[in-house]
Amino acid sequence: MTWLRAVVAAGVFGVGSLALGQAPQPLSAIPYSPSLDLTSLDRTVDPCVDFYKFSCGGWQKNNPIPADQAGWSVYAKLGMENQQFLWGILQQDATAKNRTPVQQKVGDYFAACMNTAAIDAEGIKPLQPALERLDSITTRERVAGALALLHHRLAGSFFFAARVGQDAVDSSLEIVELGAGGLGLPDRDYYLKTDPKSVKLREQYVAYIVKLLGLAGETPEQAKADADSILKIEIALAKSSLTRVERRDPHKTYHIMTVAELSGLTPEIDWQRYFAVQGAPGVAKLNVSQPEFMKAVQTELTTEPVDALKAYVKFHVLTSAATYLSAPFREANFDFYSKTLRGVPAMPPRWKTCTQAVDRSLGEALGQEFVARTFSPEMKAKTQLMTEQIEAAMAQEIQGLDWMSPETKVEALRKLHAIRNKIGYPDKWRDYSSLEVKPDDYLFDAEQAYLFEQKRNWDKLGKPVDLNEWGMTPPTVNAYFNPQMNDINFPAGVLQPPLYDPREDDAPNYGNTGATIGHELTHAFDDEGRQFDAKGNLRDWWTLADAKGFEDRINCVRDQYAGYVIVDDIHINSKLTSGEDVADLGGTLLAYIAWKKQTAGQDLKTVDGFTPDQRFFVGMAQWACENDRPENQRVQAATDPHSPGFARINGVVSNMPQFARAFGCKTGQPMVHVPACKVW
Numbered sequence: 102m103t104w105l106r107a108v109v110a111a112g113v114f115g116v117g118s119l120a121l122g123q124a125p126q127p128l129s130a131i132p133y134s135p136s137l138d139l140t141s142l143d144r145t146v147d148p149c150v151d152f153y154k155f156s157c158g159g160w161q162k163n164n165p166i167p168a169d170q171a172g173w174s175v176y177a178k179l180g181m182e183n184q185q186f187l188w189g190i191l192q193q194d195a196t197a198k199n200r201t202p203v204q205q206k207v208g209d210y211f212a213a214c215m216n217t218a219a220i221d222a223e224g225i226k227p228l229q230p231a232l233e234r235l236d237s238i239t240t241r242e243r244v245a246g247a248l249a250l251l252h253h254r255l256a257g258s259f260f261f262a263a264r265v266g267q268d269a270v271d272s273s274l275e276i277v278e279l280g281a282g283g284l285g286l287p288d289r290d291y292y293l294k295t296d297p298k299s300v301k302l303r304e305q306y307v308a309y310i311v312k313l314l315g316l317a318g319e320t321p322e323q324a325k326a327d328a329d330s331i332l333k334i335e336i337a338l339a340k341s342s343l344t345r346v347e348r349r350d351p352h353k354t355y356h357i358m359t360v361a362e363l364s365g366l367t368p369e370i371d372w373q374r375y376f377a378v379q380g381a382p383g384v385a386k387l388n389v390s391q392p393e394f395m396k397a398v399q400t401e402l403t404t405e406p407v408d409a410l411k412a413y414v415k416f417h418v419l420t421s422a423a424t425y426l427s428a429p430f431r432e433a434n435f436d437f438y439s440k441t442l443r444g445v446p447a448m449p450p451r452w453k454t455c456t457q458a459v460d461r462s463l464g465e466a467l468g469q470e471f472v473a474r475t476f477s478p479e480m481k482a483k484t485q486l487m488t489e490q491i492e493a494a495m496a497q498e499i500q501g502l503d504w505m506s507p508e509t510k511v512e513a514l515r516k517l518h519a520i521r522n523k524i525g526y527p528d529k530w531r532d533y534s535s536l537e538v539k540p541d542d543y544l545f546d547a548e549q550a551y552l553f554e555q556k557r558n559w560d561k562l563g564k565p566v567d568l569n570e571w572g573m574t575p576p577t578v579n580a581y582f583n584p585q586m587n588d589i590n591f592p593a594g595v596l597q598p599p600l601y602d603p604r605e606d607d608a609p610n611y612g613n614t615g616a617t618i619g620h621e622l623t624h625a626f627d628d629e630g631r632q633f634d635a636k637g638n639l640r641d642w643w644t645l646a647d648a649k650g651f652e653d654r655i656n657c658v659r660d661q662y663a664g665y666v667i668v669d670d671i672h673i674n675s676k677l678t679s680g681e682d683v684a685d686l687g688g689t690l691l692a693y694i695a696w697k698k699q700t701a702g703q704d705l706k707t708v709d710g711f712t713p714d715q716r717f718f719v720g721m722a723q724w725a726c727e728n729d730r731p732e733n734q735r736v737q738a739a740t741d742p743h744s745p746g747f748a749r750i751n752g753v754v755s756n757m758p759q760f761a762r763a764f765g766c767k768t769g770q771p772m773v774h775v776p777a778c779k780v781w
């Protein structure tokens with residue numbers, strides 16, 4: 102145990118030295134902190150009154166939000182340490198002699214991004230040809246016609262979005278999916294709410310638009326007139342967009358149409374030509390996820406003045422490119438999207454921006470470098486075993502459910518057994534050999550990376566689904582379940598201390614990473630996931646009574662979480678978060694069962710005054726420690742399907758009699774929720 106304490110002390114020293122304001126440095130190893138951290142506790146709080154505060158109060162005090170962040174958390178901190186570590190790798194890869202092709206690409210991309218002197222010297226020049234082409238347009242028809250090439254070449258959000266993805270009803274097919282888009286604010290609700298904060302934010306958004314158009318050479322008067330037209334178009338699009346809660350229902354976003362039928366909705370766009378430009382000339386049928394939205398696009402394209410449409414496109418070209426352009430553009434973008442919208446006081450240092458840029462554009466190239474240094478075969482084997490144990494616990498739970506019929510259980514178990522576990526990194530790395538990267542032309546690199554990704558996506562059409570594909574890069578500190586692939590994915594980045602800690606024993610690890618694995622697994626059966634079957638197809642495999650039994654249980658969780666306040670008078674929108682809330686609750690229970698089985702017959706000791714069960718729960722709670730800015734909390738409340746950390750912990754443990762027993766909590770205390778909600 103002394104060895105462990107020494108490590109804890111080292112972790113504290115690391116945090117302290119950062120707090121003293123020393124500039125972060127590239128790292129040659131990810132700093133260690135344990136999965137159960139005594140310094141993160143606040144022992145003045147009664148665990149039966151506020152378990153989150155008890156587990157995380159110290160962490161909150163020791164970890165103020167860095168000036169360049171909207172919020173801060175155990176996940177974000179590990180994410181930043183991963184970035185510092187990647188920064189070290191990228192510096193080497195940028196300058197080393199005799200580089201591998203992978204090192205050349207990530208190193209040169211990083212070097213080009215870091216060269217702000219070259220980027221600043223260019224000003225708006227790199228965008229000039231695109232803006233001139235746009236300027237020469239004189240009719241609405243030609244604005245509509247330009248969308249094909251804009252979508253093909255630029256990352257901006259121009260009216261709608263098109264991509265290739267799995268067909269919801271037959272997941273073995275890759276089809277075209279047309280989605281809503283075209284907004285510069287984070288959600289449709291931002292355009293429609295009438296409270297003073299929302300009204301003010303729209304004014305600030307208009308000011309941002311004016312600023313960008315001014316930087317691109319417009320007079321203040323012209324820019325203001327254009328900004329008003331742009332906002333008007335976006336409001337119209339927002340009104341016709343589904344809400345986030347509506348979008349959780351996969352039936353609401355599934356409308357297979359022929360191209361002829363789509364042309365009926367939006368005749369202003371020549372769809373044959375549109376798909377040909379994307380490199381997919383033969384498209385016959387597709388999913389138009391929001392038909393009403395496409396009607397609104399038609400209305401906008403045919404009723405707004407041509408100058409308003411041009412201004413809208415111009416602004417979206419500028420705002421999507423702003424972070425790749427010279428300092429005034431980057432600063433304007435930061436001032437609105439980070440400072441105003443999320444309350445972030447300071448711009449992130451360039452190394453951070455550039456490390457993230459490489460991760461975004463060349464994630465599986467940089468990921469190879471990351472995995473080789475951080476994720477040993479032993480860690481892979483152990484976390485794989487833990488995943489299988491948690492799946493076994495889920496099978497056992499399903500079999501024991503008293504509210505589910507035998508027919509539905511058969512289907513549920515079939516689905517569970519079909520889930521594929523993807524741990525750490527892809528079996529086969531993405532091949533970037535066709536992507537050209539120059540060490541001295543950042544906008545070129547960014548464009549090429551975008552084109553590479555576009556081609557990769559559109560090339561999927563008509564091919565079998567690549568089951569090896571990952572939706573997150575290996576250094577990412579996050580995990581996901583994909584209902585159509587029917588797989589759970591845990592990047593190497595999320596399987597590092599303090600989340601998965603090879604130096605700690607099972608209790609905090611099953612509490613922390615085990616609960617995360619259980620969380621992702623439970624997504625296969627949440628409000629959204631349960632609508633897909635073992636093959637990843639949208640098919641109702643529930644009897645009516647079982648579906649109702651399930652909804653009743655979810656409603657218990659919805660009612661509970663709707664009572665939590667995020668910030669000011671804003672409550673959790675638990676219709677948006679219930680999928681995540683149920684995953685937290687189910688995941689923790691599964692991890693607990695798996696841990697009990699894994700340690701059965703072992704003589705588990707009390708450590709640092711905590712019983713084994715208490716250590717499981719403290720380890721669990723400490724993944725969620727966080728601090729958040731109120732501005733960011735407002736954005737999260739509107740857009741994030743996850744509840745804030747305190748609710749994710751207190752909401753779960755208050756439903757678990759295992760927790761009440763571990764800490765001796767009694768009915769009537771806040772951490773005992775009556776009636777206890779239980780889904781799985």
Ligand SMILES: [Zn+2]
Pocket residue numbers: 620621624681684
């Ligand atoms: Zn989740």
